[in-house]
Amino acid sequence: MTDRERPLEGLRVIDLTRALAGPYATLLLAGLGAEVIKIEDPRGGDLARENSPYVGRDGVTVERKHDDDVSISHLTRARGKLGVSLDLKQPEAREVFLDLVRTADIVVENFTAGTADRLGVGYEAAKAANPRVIYCSLSGFGATAPEGGKAMDIVIQALSGAMYASGGPGEPPVRIGIPIADMLAPVFSVIGILSALEQRHRTGIGQHIDVSMLGALTSFVAIENWSAMAAAGMQARTGLTVQRLSPFGVFECADGYIALVAVHEKLAQGLFRAMGQPELSNDPRFANRDSRVANAAVLEETINGWSRTQSVAAAVAELEAQGVPVAPVRHPEDALLDSRVVARHEAVPVAHPNYTSEIDLRTAGIPIVFSGAETGFDDVMPIAVGEHNDRVLTSTLGYSPERIAALRAKGVI
Amino acid sequence: MTDRERPLEGLRVIDLTRALAGPYATLLLAGLGAEVIKIEDPRGGDLARENSPYVGRDGVTVERKHDDDVSISHLTRARGKLGVSLDLKQPEAREVFLDLVRTADIVVENFTAGTADRLGVGYEAAKAANPRVIYCSLSGFGATAPEGGKAMDIVIQALSGAMYASGGPGEPPVRIGIPIADMLAPVFSVIGILSALEQRHRTGIGQHIDVSMLGALTSFVAIENWSAMAAAGMQARTGLTVQRLSPFGVFECADGYIALVAVHEKLAQGLFRAMGQPELSNDPRFANRDSRVANAAVLEETINGWSRTQSVAAAVAELEAQGVPVAPVRHPEDALLDSRVVARHEAVPVAHPNYTSEIDLRTAGIPIVFSGAETGFDDVMPIAVGEHNDRVLTSTLGYSPERIAALRAKGVI
Numbered sequence: 043m044t045d046r047e048r049p050l051e052g053l054r055v056i057d058l059t060r061a062l063a064g065p066y067a068t069l070l071l072a073g074l075g076a077e078v079i080k081i082e083d084p085r086g087g088d089l090a091r092e093n094s095p096y097v098g099r100d101g102v103t104v105e106r107k108h109d110d111d112v113s114i115s116h117l118t119r120a121r122g123k124l125g126v127s128l129d130l131k132q133p134e135a136r137e138v139f140l141d142l143v144r145t146a147d148i149v150v151e152n153f154t155a156g157t158a159d160r161l162g163v164g165y166e167a168a169k170a171a172n173p174r175v176i177y178c179s180l181s182g183f184g185a186t187a188p189e190g191g192k193a194m195d196i197v198i199q200a201l202s203g204a205m206y207a208s209g210g211p212g213e214p215p216v217r218i219g220i221p222i223a224d225m226l227a228p229v230f231s232v233i234g235i236l237s238a239l240e241q242r243h244r245t246g247i248g249q250h251i252d253v254s255m256l257g258a259l260t261s262f263v264a265i266e267n268w269s270a271m272a273a274a275g276m277q278a279r280t281g282l283t284v285q286r287l288s289p290f291g292v293f294e295c296a297d298g299y300i301a302l303v304a305v306h307e308k309l310a311q312g313l314f315r316a317m318g319q320p321e322l323s324n325d326p327r328f329a330n331r332d333s334r335v336a337n338a339a340v341l342e343e344t345i346n347g348w349s350r351t352q353s354v355a356a357a358v359a360e361l362e363a364q365g366v367p368v369a370p371v372r373h374p375e376d377a378l379l380d381s382r383v384v385a386r387h388e389a390v391p392v393a394h395p396n397y398t399s400e401i402d403l404r405t406a407g408i409p410i411v412f413s414g415a416e417t418g419f420d421d422v423m424p425i426a427v428g429e430h431n432d433r434v435l436t437s438t439l440g441y442s443p444e445r446i447a448a449l450r451a452k453g454v455i
Numbered sequence: 456m457t458d459r460e461r462p463l464e465g466l467r468v469i470d471l472t473r474a475l476a477g478p479y480a481t482l483l484l485a486g487l488g489a490e491v492i493k494i495e496d497p498r499g500g501d502l503a504r505e506n507s508p509y510v511g512r513d514g515v516t517v518e519r520k521h522d523d524d525v526s527i528s529h530l531t532r533a534r535g536k537l538g539v540s541l542d543l544k545q546p547e548a549r550e551v552f553l554d555l556v557r558t559a560d561i562v563v564e565n566f567t568a569g570t571a572d573r574l575g576v577g578y579e580a581a582k583a584a585n586p587r588v589i590y591c592s593l594s595g596f597g598a599t600a601p602e603g604g605k606a607m608d609i610v611i612q613a614l615s616g617a618m619y620a621s622g623g624p625g626e627p628p629v630r631i632g633i634p635i636a637d638m639l640a641p642v643f644s645v646i647g648i649l650s651a652l653e654q655r656h657r658t659g660i661g662q663h664i665d666v667s668m669l670g671a672l673t674s675f676v677a678i679e680n681w682s683a684m685a686a687a688g689m690q691a692r693t694g695l696t697v698q699r700l701s702p703f704g705v706f707e708c709a710d711g712y713i714a715l716v717a718v719h720e721k722l723a724q725g726l727f728r729a730m731g732q733p734e735l736s737n738d739p740r741f742a743n744r745d746s747r748v749a750n751a752a753v754l755e756e757t758i759n760g761w762s763r764t765q766s767v768a769a770a771v772a773e774l775e776a777q778g779v780p781v782a783p784v785r786h787p788e789d790a791l792l793d794s795r796v797v798a799r800h801e802a803v804p805v806a807h808p809n810y811t812s813e814i815d816l817r818t819a820g821i822p823i824v825f826s827g828a829e830t831g832f833d834d835v836m837p838i839a840v841g842e843h844n845d846r847v848l849t850s851t852l853g854y855s856p857e858r859i860a861a862l863r864a865k866g867v868i
Contacts, residue, residue, distance in 0.1 A: 050650055050653060051657075053653075066678065074650050095684060114680045115680070118678070184799055185824075197780055200785065201785055202785075202787075203788075203791070204632070206784050206785060207633055207787055209632070216629045217695050217705055219620030219622070219629075221678065222635070225678060230822050230823050236649035237825075237828075239653055240462055240649065240652055240653070241460075241464075247827070248827075249827030250826035252825075253824070260791065260801055261801045261820055262635070262638050264819040266633060268786075269815055269817065270814055273514075274517045276508065282629075291630060292613070301610055301618070303609060367605045367610055369609075369614045370613065371619050371628045372614055372615075372619060373616060374620055374676050374691070375616075375685065377614060377673050378676070378682075382596050382600060382670070383669060386670050388669075388671070389676075389677040401686045403680070405678065405680070406674040406677040408674075410644075410646060410664060410666055412664060413662045413663035413664075414651075414654070414660070
C-alpha cells in the first residue's frame with residue numbers, strides 16, 4: 043500500500059455478516075478503504091471458519107490440526123477487518139452493538155430475513171441510535187419475504203434461470219462452477235450502500251438497503267431477451283456454440299479447448315485461412331453469413347476436425363495471426379496468474395499471517411483501478427474470534443478496562 | 456414512479472458507451488436517478504441497434520421491417536437515457552463533448568483501449584475541461600493494455616477460468632448462458648464511480664476509473680480456493696453434483712430438474728423421508744456425512760432413481776415438507792415472472808413507446824430496494840439517433856438555434 047488514500051477512507055462499517063455473500067460485501071468496502079468491524083458470536087464465530095481446506099503450521103490441510111490453523115475461506119474473506127465478539131442473544135451485547143452503530147456510517151447483515159429485528163439489531167434499532175446510518179440487508183428473497191428454506195447459491199442458480207440458460211438443447215442444466223448468486227448480491231449491495239451515501243450528502247439521513255440473491259441474479263438473466271427470442275423462433279439455449287452467430291463458440295483441441303468468434307465475413311475468412319483451408323470461403327455452404335448459419339452443424343464439425351489436430355497453443359497462435367478473436371479455455375489457477383490480472387491486483391496473493399505455505403494461495407482483489415486512489419487491505423484480520431475486542435471497545439467506544447472485563451466475564455464478548 | 460427522489464438525483468453522466476458492457480453501467484446509473492446523455496455516431500448510432508430481434512409496428516420480428524422498429528437490445532439498454540448524436544471524428548464534435556463534460560459529474564466510455572484518447576475525448580481532455588469529472592473506462596484487459604483482439608464475452612469467459620470451472624471432470628467446459636463477463640465489469644464500474652464520488656466529497660476533484668472485463672470476472676473466479684483445493688486433493692470441477700458435500704446438486708425428474716442441498720444429518724434424513732425410504736438413514740453407506748461422501752456416486756444414483764419417478768412439482772413439495780432446501784431448475788421466462796422478483800422490480804416489463812406487443816417483454820431492473828428512495832427509469836429513450844439533440848444542446852448547453860443548425864448542416868450532430 044502506498045500513502046495514497048483509498049476512496050472510502052474515513053467510513054466505518056459494522057459487519058454482522060456470515061458465510062460468503064455478506065462477508066464479500068464488507069470485503070469490497072474494506073478494500074475500498076472503509077474500516078470494517080466484524081461482529082462474531084463468541085462461541086465459534088463465522089461458520090466459514092469451519093470450511094475446509096485450512097492453512098497453518100503444516101501448510102494446506104483438509105482437516106484443522108492446530109488451534110491457529112485458519113480456514114482459507116476465512117483467511118480470504120476477513121482480510122482488512124477488525125474482529126469483535128458479541129453474543130447478540132444477550133441484552134448487553136445489543137448495547138455494545140448500538141454504541142458501535144452510533145460511531146458508524148454503515149451496517150451490513152445477512153441473517154435470514156427477520157432475524158436481525160428479532161435480535162434487536164435490525165434497521166429500526168440502528169436508526170433509533172443513529173439516523174444517519176445506512177443499513178444493508180442481504181437475503182435470499184428480500185428482507186420482507188416470509189422465512190423459507192435457506193437461500194443457498196445452488197438454489198438461487200436454479201430459480202433464476204441461470205442454470206437452465208447454460209447447456210445445450212436436450213441436455214441437463216448446468217451448475218455454474220463459481221458461486222455467482224452468492225457473489226452478485228453483495229456487489230449490488232455495495233452499489234446500494236454507496237448510492238445511499240451519495241443521497242445522505244444531500245439529505246443528512248441514512249436508510250435501509252435491501253438486496254436479494256434471487257433478484258440480483260435474475261436481473262442479470264433478464265438482460266437477455268428470452269421471450270422475444272422465443273417468439274422470433276430463435277434458440278436461446280444452445281450449449282457450446284451459438285448457431286445464429288456461427289461460427290461462434292467453444293471448440294476442441296488435442297490438449298484442451300478454445301473459444302472463438304468469427305461471425306463476420308472477414309473473421310470467417312481469417313478462420314478458414316488459419317485452418318489451412320482458405321477454399322472454404324468459396325464453399326457455397328460457408329460463403330456468406332446466412333449460409334454459415336444455415337450450415338452451422340457441418341461448419342462446426344469441420345472446425346472441430348481441424349482444431350482436434352492442433353494444440354491449444356498452436357490453434358490460438360494461428361487464429362490470432364489471422365485476426366480472429368480467440369482464447370484458450372484456461373484453468374482457474376492459470377487465469378489467476380495472468381500477468382495483467384496480477385499487475386492490476388484483480389487477483390492477489392494471500393497468506394496465513396504467521397506461517398508460510400508452499401502453496402501459492404491467491405484470492406479475489408478489488409477489480410477497479412483508480413487514478414487518484416489506492417485499493418487494498420489493511421494488514422489486520424481476526425485470526426481468533428474477538429481478536430480486536432480490547433482495541434475496538436477501548437479506542438472506538440472508550441469503554442473502561444473494568445467494563446470490558448465485566449463483559450468478558452459474562453460471556454457477552 | 457412515486458415522487459420520492461432517487462439516490463443519484465442531480466448527477467449528470469455523459470455516456471460514450473456502445474454494445475452491452477458500457478450501456479449496462481450507464482443503465483444502472485440512470486435507474487438510480489442520474490441524468491444520462493448517450494452520445495451516438497450520427498451515422499447509425501450504437502451497434503446494438505442492429506441486434507435482432509426487433510419490436511415495433513408488427514410486434515416482435517427477426518428482421519427490421521419499418522423505420523421505427525427498434526432492436527430489443529436498444530430498447531432495454533437505452534431506457535431513461537437522452538440521446539445526442541456526435542460525429543467524434545470532427546473537431547467541432549469534440550467541442551460539444553467538452554461543453555457537456557463541463558456540466559457533468561461522470562463520463563463513461565468502453566471504446567477499445569486507447570481510442571478515446573486518440574479521438575480527443577479521453578480522460579486527459581475531460582479533466583482539462585472539468586477537474587471534478589469522474590471518468591470511467593471499461594475495456595477488455597484494462598485501459599493501458601496494448602490493443603489486442605476484441606474482448607467479447609465468450610473470450611473473457613474462457614480466459615477467466617469461469618468456463619473451465621463449470622462442467623464435470625472429463626467433460627468439455629461450459630459456456631455460461633448469460634453474458635456474465637459483459638455484465639460484471641459494468642457493475643464494478645458503478646462501484647468505482649460511486650466510490651470516486653465519495654472521495655470527491657472530501658477532495659473536490661475527480662479521477663479516472665479503469666475496469667477490465669477480464670479482471671472483474673477473474674476476481675469472481677478467484678473467490679474459490681483453487682490451488683488450495685488442488686493441494687488438498689479436493690476436486691474443484693465436479694459438474695452437476697459436489698461429492699464433498701454429498702448429497703448436493705442437480706437431480707433429474709420426470710419433467711425437468713431440481714437442485715437440492717442435504718449436506719447435514721438432519722437434511723439427509725429429511726431427504727430420505729421425502730423419498731419414502733427413511734431406512735436409508737440406517738444404511739451404513741449413508742448413515743453419516745463421511746459415509747455419504749465416500750458413497751456419493753451410489754447415493755446420487757439412488758436419489759435420481761427416486762426423482763426420475765416424480766414430477767418437479769411433486770419432488771419440490773415433498774422435499775420442502777421435510778425442510779430440505781430445494782428448487783426447481785426454472786426456465787428464464789418463468790424466473791422473470793417470479794412474484795417476488797416482479798414485486799421488487801428486479802425484472803421489469805418494457806415496451807416500444809409507440810406500439811403494443813402481444814409478447815410480454817421483460818428485462819433487467821435495478822435489484823436494490825431503498826427504504827428512503829425510489830429506483831426506476833425516466834420515460835425517455837432515444838428511439839432515433841440524436842433524438843434529444845435540440846433539447847440537450849439548447850437547455851443544457853445554451854446553444855443558439857443557429858449554432859445547432861450549423862452543427863447539423865456539417866454533419867457534426
